[in-house]
Amino acid sequence: MPELPEVETIRRAIEPRIAGAHITAISVQDASVAAPDGPEFLQRAVGATVRAVLRRGKHLILLLSGNSGIVVHLRMTGALFFCKPPAGMRVRAVLSFSNEERLLFADTRRLGKLQYYENLKPLLVRLGPEPLDEDFTAEALGRALSRHHIPIKAALLDQHIIAGVGNMYADEALFEARINPLTPAGALDQVQVHRLWESIRSVLGRAIERQGASVDTYWLPDGGRGTAHDAFCVAHRKGAPCPGCGLPIERLMLRKRGAYHCPRCQPLPVQETPGRRHPTQPSPPTNTDTKRKPSTASRRPAQ
């Protein structure tokens, strides 16, 4: 699934080719890509000039006039191409521009979305801080985590706590910070929070330099591949030797997602109790995660 480094890589590839051009046509082959508003609503963007291409968390945003824009969420298997997509990837929509560029939205699992927002602000403010921004400090991360007793891995995946981190880079950051994914978020001490803050930023920064991780269906818009996965320490490496100690990497299930970690380098913290030592009890994984649905009200025309 494309995360911050992958979406940022796509943004950097796309912006120079379409910024300043205006949208001449939006052709939708699969109406579900534009749900819930529908393809007709997307047509409101036709004729508008692309002022810039932005990224917020895992969202790619074609900024149009005022606060309006087209938001692309690639979800699990979505990808954008200026060239013909690889075999097996189904084109769901095509954006045409005044400078003859054509941007194809392809997706195998049909979960990605292409949506027009008349006002982007509600989307932008409901997401958590950008981890690579200058004002994202270790103190801010510590404050955000201290309010949560869910496992730290689950907290890092919550886009309201921190935007853009997904399964792969949460695993990598936790390994680099030597923190067990089941540790309750609010139980991290100041030193651990600082280490995690540093590791989140360095893991994401290095992945952008390598143009993202092409572990599955992530492609660059020109059909190229990223190489960040070649440098992964734990993510997608179950059974491989830990680069820190040589023990096989393990994968545990946490809220229906795999969490790769090293059981020796990332032990559960122990807390002292009279007469014995035992691992800190993590919050039990739940099967009742409620995904907060974004308000669609802002995409509707003003009444």
Ligand SMILES: [Zn+2]
């Ligand atoms: Zn290890």
